[in-house]
Amino acid sequence: MESPRPALLEILRTPITCPPDMVAVAGRVCVDRFETSLVDRDSGRAWSPFFTPDRERAAEVFAFYSARRDVAAPGSLEATIAIPAPSSFAIAARAVSAKGVVPQGYLSADQAEAACSAAGKRLCSEAEWITACRGDVMKDYPYGDRYEQGACNVFREDHPSAMLHGNAARYHDDPRNGQLVVAGKTLLLETGSSARCASKWGDDAIFDMVGNLDEWVADAQGVFVGGFYSRGTRAGCFSRVSAHPRRYADYSTGTRCCKDPEVAANR
Numbered sequence: 001m002e003s004p005r006p007a008l009l010e011i012l013r014t015p016i017t018c019p020p021d022m023v024a025v026a027g028r029v030c031v032d033r034f035e036t037s038l039v040d041r042d043s044g045r046a047w048s049p050f051f052t053p054d055r056e057r058a059a060e061v062f063a064f065y066s067a068r069r070d071v072a073a074p075g076s077l078e079a080t081i082a083i084p085a086p087s088s089f090a091i092a093a094r095a096v097s098a099k100g101v102v103p104q105g106y107l108s109a110d111q112a113e114a115a116c117s118a119a120g121k122r123l124c125s126e127a128e129w130i131t132a133c134r135g136d137v138m139k140d141y142p143y144g145d146r147y148e149q150g151a152c153n154v155f156r157e158d159h160p161s162a163m164l165h166g167n168a169a170r171y172h173d174d175p176r177n178g179q180l181v182v183a184g185k186t187l188l189l190e191t192g193s194s195a196r197c198a199s200k201w202g203d204d205a206i207f208d209m210v211g212n213l214d215e216w217v218a219d220a221q222g223v224f225v226g227g228f229y230s231r232g233t234r235a236g237c238f239s240r241v242s243a244h245p246r247r248y249a250d251y252s253t254g255t256r257c258c259k260d261p262e263v264a265a266n267r
Contacts, residue, residue, distance in 0.1 A: 016261035021097040023132075023204045024261065031124060031132040032095075032256040034191035035103035035208055035215065041094040041118045050175035051086045052106040052249055053093040053115070058086035061173050078164050081176050094118040095257050099192040103208075103254050105178060109216040109224075109246035112255035121257035123218040126240075128258055129225055133209040133237035135199040141236040142199040142210055152197035153189050154211030154227045155234070157182045160251065172250035178229075187229045188212065188251075210236050213254030221245070228252035 018030035025031045038047040051058035065083050072079035095115040107115075113123050124132070135142060143151050160177035162168040178188030189212055197212075198205035209215075214224040214231070219242075227239040231252070 018261055019259065022259060023201050023206050025128070025132045025201055025206075026136075028261070029124070029128050029132075030259040030261045031128070031206055032097035032121075032258070033204075033206055034097045034099055034101075034256070035213055036095045036107075036112070036115065036255045036257065037098055037101045037191070038091070038093045038104045038115055039096050040089065041092040043089075045087075045089060045091075047091050047093065047104070048084060048087045048175075049102040049104045050084050050106070050178065050251075052108075052173070053091050053104075053111055055086075055088065055090050059088075061175065062086045065174055065176070077180075081164070081180070084175050084179070086175070092118065095121065095255070097256065099207075100190050102178070102188060103191050103213055105188065105213055105251045105254050106173065106175075106249050107216065107253050107255055108249040109219075109222050109255075111249065112216040113218070116255070116257035119257060121259040123216060123255065124258035126217045126219060126223060126225060129209075129215070129217050130237055132201075132206055133199050133226065135205075136201050140238070142206075143196045147234040147236065148196075151194065152211040153194050153208065153229045154239075155232055156187055156229045158187075159230045160187055172252075174251065177251035189229075209256075210239065214241065214252050216246075216253060216255040219246075222248065224253055 016024045018024045022030040023033050093115040116122050139145050159168040160180050161171050165171045180187050192207045199209050214228045215226050216224045222245045223242045225240050227233045233239045
């Protein structure tokens with residue numbers, strides 16, 4: 001990789017002020033340090049990360065997979081893995097960036113955008129997201145320029161729908177998908193668990209931009225980036241999927257938010 005150009009270095013030195021849960025990126029934008037989790041905007045109650053943030057739809061999903069589990073073959077993974085209970089309150093979702101929590105999957109782009117907006121933030125543009133992922137020395141992965149298996153939570157050993165249902169192409173709203181354990185670890189990890197998967201910005205870092213969950217960015221047609229735990233990709237910060245509309249959501253789709261910064265005084 002070439003060293004950053006002088007003009008880029010000047011941008012990187014530009015002091016900006018970001019909220020404490022965000023990281024200053026390239027002197028231009030604040031980016032959430034961790035993948036999004038959800039709370040209710042008014043009460044602050046946490047929403048289950050294993051269900052779409054829609055109370056009625058979450059109840060339907062829970063009932064559907066509970067019925068399937070009741071008739072599953074005894075001893076099968078589908079019969080033995082418990083289904084988590086959905087949150088039972090009506091939610092006006094607000095995005096939160098916090099360490100050590102299960103990030104929110106099952107998000108559509110529209111839901112992600114609304115949750116970021118409720119937090120006084122917005123979806124990142126794709127260009128902002130890629131810049132943030134590459135770090136202040138513009139690497140292809142958060143940790144360097146060569147792919148290293150296991151550094152980020154991507155390209156994992158198996159696909160959850162194949163494990164639970166014998167069919168990787170179906171049942172993508174099953175709330176158990178991310179909770180399956182392979183090689184001693186859940187497929188979906190808590191935020192910040194992959195210490196090496198850190199995109200460095202000065203003395204700070206943004207975590208899990210590659211792997212764990214795909215992340216919706218601001219695109220009128222629908223784009224998510226970064227890859228998720230079972231996606232077989234080595235594209236790193238350039239992993240990109242544009243095959244689904246903004247209304248699409250499954251166990252692998254999450255987000256993180258951006259915010260326009262305040263430029264520090266007395267530069």
